[in-house]
Amino acid sequence: MSEQQKNSYPKPKLVPVPSTNIIPERDVDKRPILECRHLGIDFGGLTAVDDFNMAIGRTEIAGLIGPNGAGKTTVFNLLTKVYQPTRGTVMIDGRDTAGKTTIQVSHMGVARTFQNIRLFGNLTVEDNVKAGLHEHTKYSALSGIFRLPSYWRKEREAHERALELLSIFDMQDMAGYQAGSLPYGAQRRLEIVRALATNPSLLLLDEPAAGMNPSETAELMNNIRKIRDTFQIAIMLIEHDMNLVMGVCEGICVLNFGRIIAKGTPDDIQANPAVIEAYLGRQKEA
Amino acid sequence: MKKIRLSKTNRINFATFGAVILAYAVFQFMSGTGMLSSTIRGQLVPICAYVTMALSLNLTVGVLGELSLGHAGFMSVGAFAGAVAAAALPIDSDPLRLAASMVIAALAAAAAGTLVGIPVLRLNGDYLAIVTLAFGQIIKSIMENLYIGIDARGLHFSFLENRIIFRDGGRMLLNGAMGVNGIAKISSFTAGFVLVMLVLAVIFNLVDSRAGRAIMALRDNRIAAESVGIPVTKYKLMAFVISAAMAGAAGALFALGQNTITANKFDFNTSILILVFVVLGGQGNMWGSILAATFLTVLPETRAMRGLADYRMLVYAVVLILVMLATNNPTIQDFINTRFRRKKKKGGAAK
Amino acid sequence: MLIFLNHLINGISLGSVYAIIALGYTMVYGIAKMLNFAHGDVIMVGAYICFFSVSSFNLPPAVGVVLAVLACTALGIVIERLAYKPLRQATSLAVLITAIGVSYFLQNGAQLLWTSNIKMFPSFFSASPIGLFGGELKITIAAIVTVAACVVIMLGLTWFTGRTRMGKAMRACSEDKAAAQLMGINVNATISMTFAIGSALAAIAGVLFCSVYPTLTPTTGSMPGIKAFTAAVFGGIGSIPGALLGGVLLGVIEIFASAYISTQMSNAIVFAVLIVVLLVRPSGLLGKQVREKV
Numbered sequence: 063m064s065e066q067q068k069n070s071y072p073k074p075k076l077v078p079v080p081s082t083n084i085i086p087e088r089d090v091d092k093r094p095i096l097e098c099r100h101l102g103i104d105f106g107g108l109t110a111v112d113d114f115n116m117a118i119g120r121t122e123i124a125g126l127i128g129p130n131g132a133g134k135t136t137v138f139n140l141l142t143k144v145y146q147p148t149r150g151t152v153m154i155d156g157r158d159t160a161g162k163t164t165i166q167v168s169h170m171g172v173a174r175t176f177q178n179i180r181l182f183g184n185l186t187v188e189d190n191v192k193a194g195l196h197e198h199t200k201y202s203a204l205s206g207i208f209r210l211p212s213y214w215r216k217e218r219e220a221h222e223r224a225l226e227l228l229s230i231f232d233m234q235d236m237a238g239y240q241a242g243s244l245p246y247g248a249q250r251r252l253e254i255v256r257a258l259a260t261n262p263s264l265l266l267l268d269e270p271a272a273g274m275n276p277s278e279t280a281e282l283m284n285n286i287r288k289i290r291d292t293f294q295i296a297i298m299l300i301e302h303d304m305n306l307v308m309g310v311c312e313g314i315c316v317l318n319f320g321r322i323i324a325k326g327t328p329d330d331i332q333a334n335p336a337v338i339e340a341y342l343g344r345q346k347e348a
Numbered sequence: 349m350k351k352i353r354l355s356k357t358n359r360i361n362f363a364t365f366g367a368v369i370l371a372y373a374v375f376q377f378m379s380g381t382g383m384l385s386s387t388i389r390g391q392l393v394p395i396c397a398y399v400t401m402a403l404s405l406n407l408t409v410g411v412l413g414e415l416s417l418g419h420a421g422f423m424s425v426g427a428f429a430g431a432v433a434a435a436a437l438p439i440d441s442d443p444l445r446l447a448a449s450m451v452i453a454a455l456a457a458a459a460a461g462t463l464v465g466i467p468v469l470r471l472n473g474d475y476l477a478i479v480t481l482a483f484g485q486i487i488k489s490i491m492e493n494l495y496i497g498i499d500a501r502g503l504h505f506s507f508l509e510n511r512i513i514f515r516d517g518g519r520m521l522l523n524g525a526m527g528v529n530g531i532a533k534i535s536s537f538t539a540g541f542v543l544v545m546l547v548l549a550v551i552f553n554l555v556d557s558r559a560g561r562a563i564m565a566l567r568d569n570r571i572a573a574e575s576v577g578i579p580v581t582k583y584k585l586m587a588f589v590i591s592a593a594m595a596g597a598a599g600a601l602f603a604l605g606q607n608t609i610t611a612n613k614f615d616f617n618t619s620i621l622i623l624v625f626v627v628l629g630g631q632g633n634m635w636g637s638i639l640a641a642t643f644l645t646v647l648p649e650t651r652a653m654r655g656l657a658d659y660r661m662l663v664y665a666v667v668l669i670l671v672m673l674a675t676n677n678p679t680i681q682d683f684i685n686t687r688f689r690r691k692k693k694k695g696g697a698a699k
Numbered sequence: 700m701l702i703f704l705n706h707l708i709n710g711i712s713l714g715s716v717y718a719i720i721a722l723g724y725t726m727v728y729g730i731a732k733m734l735n736f737a738h739g740d741v742i743m744v745g746a747y748i749c750f751f752s753v754s755s756f757n758l759p760p761a762v763g764v765v766l767a768v769l770a771c772t773a774l775g776i777v778i779e780r781l782a783y784k785p786l787r788q789a790t791s792l793a794v795l796i797t798a799i800g801v802s803y804f805l806q807n808g809a810q811l812l813w814t815s816n817i818k819m820f821p822s823f824f825s826a827s828p829i830g831l832f833g834g835e836l837k838i839t840i841a842a843i844v845t846v847a848a849c850v851v852i853m854l855g856l857t858w859f860t861g862r863t864r865m866g867k868a869m870r871a872c873s874e875d876k877a878a879a880q881l882m883g884i885n886v887n888a889t890i891s892m893t894f895a896i897g898s899a900l901a902a903i904a905g906v907l908f909c910s911v912y913p914t915l916t917p918t919t920g921s922m923p924g925i926k927a928f929t930a931a932v933f934g935g936i937g938s939i940p941g942a943l944l945g946g947v948l949l950g951v952i953e954i955f956a957s958a959y960i961s962t963q964m965s966n967a968i969v970f971a972v973l974i975v976v977l978l979v980r981p982s983g984l985l986g987k988q989v990r991e992k993v
Contacts, residue, residue: 139993142575144993164571165577165580168574168575168576168577169577173575173576176571176572176575176993180571180572180575181568181569181572182564182565182568182569182572182573184567184568184632185561185564185565185568193562193565193578194576196558196565196578197576197577197578201557201558203558203559203586205557206554206556206557206558206559206560207557208553209553213557216558217558220558257576259576260576260577409792415792415795467974470981471977471981474791474932474936475977475983478973478977479973479974479977481925481929481970482929482970482973482974483974485925485967485970486971489964489966489967490967492963493963493964508961508963508964616921616925620799623799627792627793627796628796631792658810659811661810662804662807662811664803665800665804666800668796668797668803669782669797669801669804672793672796672797672800673785673786675793676785676786676788676789676790677785678788
């Protein structure tokens with residue numbers, strides 16, 4: 063990405079909110095979509111995540127980075143209740159998610175993609191998206207079996223909505239293909255479309271650029287911004303590709319050994335010695 | 349109404365319906381003009397029952413993706429409920445009484461399916477399979493020890509021992525391990541055909557709908573299904589109960605085509621038999637289930653197989669093993685995939 | 700009280716037989732991730748071989764047992780090579796159906812060879828039980844031998860899997876076959892060995908079972924097979940101590956249910972207990988709670 067491109071995109075000003083969290087200035091009047099306080103989980107004797115504090119503004123693109131094994135996907139799993147936290151709270155749009163299940167958190171407006179792609183491999187591309195629309199375009203099973211009018215009406219709605227969503231990534235022509243047979247990059251994009259179909263307020267992307275070449279990554283960056291601008295939602299990414307992270311994220315959280323070691327804008331993070339040490343190791347004494 | 353573009357699935361579905369209708373017409377004609385041997389004619393109702401069983405199990409194994417080893421239990425519940433209902437219902441018209449009995453059987457089996465489904469839902473994979481096996485055995489034990497009698501005052505139930513006392517001239521309907529005797533054979537090939545068509549319609553419509561997508565989504569990836577908010581438990585139960593209800597109706601159809609039925613007719617071996625139909629026909633492939641069930645039910649009765657006499661079952665076993673080895677051979681699988689698989693993206697990466 | 704103890708002893712004895720059978724299921728599942736439905740019928744074959752050795756050829760019982768073990772071991776290896784090995788990459792459902800085919804084959808083969816007339820298995824142990832507590836508590840020799848055999852087998856297997864090279868190879872293969880192969884372990888030989896051991900145990904179980912329940916038909920192995928399979932899952936499939944615990948508990952529950960609740964419903968009660976246990980501990984009593992990686 064050229065310097066010109068980097069500078070032409072308006073950089074938001076980050077302001078602190080009560081607690082040590084930071085969110086974009088434009089979101090400061092509204093409640094943060096996500097707020098974690100002292101979130102932690104132990105697996106037996108191993109503390110995988112500890113004292114995780116983070117807030118995400120309603121239209122922020124946030125980044126969660128750190129070396130391998132730092133606990134980033136574990137944080138996602140805690141947010142989506144794949145794991146129940148040992149301590150701390152997670153608030154989605156001001157509502158505490160204590161004791162909730164993955165399904166309930168999804169209904170609260172959190173959608174995610176997975177590090178190892180989890181598509182419905184035997185279903186078509188369109189059906190994968192329609193599965194995402196499950197909670198939004200509803201009709202009863204009986205209506206489906208007896209083909210009542212609501213079936214026809216809602217199926218057409220779902221079909222149109224699915225194609226509309228697929229067109230974000232220009233995938234509408236692939237609608238009839240079997241999801242499991244798509245190339246890797248297309249599968250990743252489909253997973254994002256499916257997540258968007260659930261009409262979330264917060265989209266969690268787990269390594270969306272994994273396996274992509276630079277031009278695909280640049281396209282993804284644009285798409286992430288496009289998604290945020292079109293849907294006015296918050297997005298949090300886990301990523302290893304620093305070009306992507308520094309180029310698209312507004313607020314970044316750096317994790318190492320389950321704890322936050324730095325928080326700030328891309329510029330802050332890039333200059334932070336603790337972050338550099340975590341990734342590259344300490345410079346040997348001369 | 350806007351014209352709906354026919355997708356490939358719809359065409360397969362209509363073809364299946366068409367084939368079943370054709371088969372019915374052909375067999376009915378042959379039966380009427382005496383072209384069928386009495387053995388085969390006697391098999392027409394059981395074939396319909398087994399086809400329905402295979403279709404219903406395919407809903408659990410192929411569409412929901414869970415192994416059920418106790419499916420015969422639902423057939424059993426339906427068979428006995430249907431037989432008792434047919435004997436007790438004061439409906440003169442045979443077809444109507446048959447229909448009513450089958451509905452009652454389906455409801456009874458659905459209730460059993462709910463009872464079984466609730467504990468089963470928490471489990472996955474092999475453990476779920478074991479629990480279904482256990483339930484199948486439990487249902488068999490219960491049926492072997494259940495006594496139902498009828499007299500002018502209505503139905504009487506007794507468990508473990510026959511403590512029913514009759515007044516005003518009564519008779520036993522279900523006599524514990526002796527089962528039900530003297531059944532009036534009111535099942536017909538036509539009724540069987542209607543059942544198969546109904547079951548096919550329900551399955552096709554279910555699969556091609558929101559609920560069906562949810563069920564298949566949780567089969568393909570349960571964690572992802574939860575992450576998009578699909579209530580996994582609800583749909584697992586739905587698939588299970590619908591499958592059980594269909595098996596119950598099939599059981600009633602079967603029972604009302606026999607003179608006597610006993611609980612040990614619906615044991616683990618029967619469950620396994622139906623499972624073989626489903627796997628050989630292809631998981632999720634309804635047309636395959638119909639073919640496999642028909643073919644394998646008729647096969648032992650054909651002259652060729654009867655000629656083998658005692659070696660019949662041995663040959664069946666060997667053929668089964670060979671077919672499984674053949675269909676899972678990578679070379680053969682590639683061949684089938686490149687010829688018949690659904691459209692794939694050119695140069696698509698493997699899963 | 701003494702009647703209770705009698706039942707307990709009978710239960711442990713029956714449970715020991717189930718445990719020995721369950722071991723075969725659990726070991727094969729651990730290494731090949733398959734449910735070998737033909738296992739129950741290998742038991743039946745072992746019992747028949749021993750029966751014919753003793754009744755028709757008048758060989759001493761010990762020789763009969765050895766012959767049964769040899770025959771079943773060979774049978775197990777042959778079945779594995781012919782029917783299961785080609786399906787190593789196939790879905791577990793495909794392997795299950797093939798195992799069912801093998802089971803049908805064994806049952807019908809036995810029927811052809813030996814007819815379904817009931818054969819009465821000879822008793823190897825003196826019928827007079829040992830009396831304790833002034834003759835009130837009767838323990839049959841068969842029961843003692845059965846429990847002793849089970850204990851010896853368990854200890855032997857624990858030593859084998861823990862201390863010998865082959866045993867460690869088995870444990871490695873059940874964790875990760877590909878990695879084991881990369882470490883130079885001959886996976887094919889290890890799997891064959893597992894089937895061999897399981898089948899040998901089946902033969903012993905067959906002899907022991909028929910010593911207590913002497914009616915022998917081609918379908919004799921079927922129900923004990925199902926119950927032992929249930930016991931293996933009950934105890935935690937893949938766990939050797941689990942097979943012991945599951946088997947013995949199942950035998951005890953069966954005898955007690957039969958004695959104190961109802962003989963007719965004893966099977967149902969056994970299965971009901973299984974369901975309850977699995978609800979509380981979804982991976983079985985001693986099974987590993989495997990967390991799915993997300």
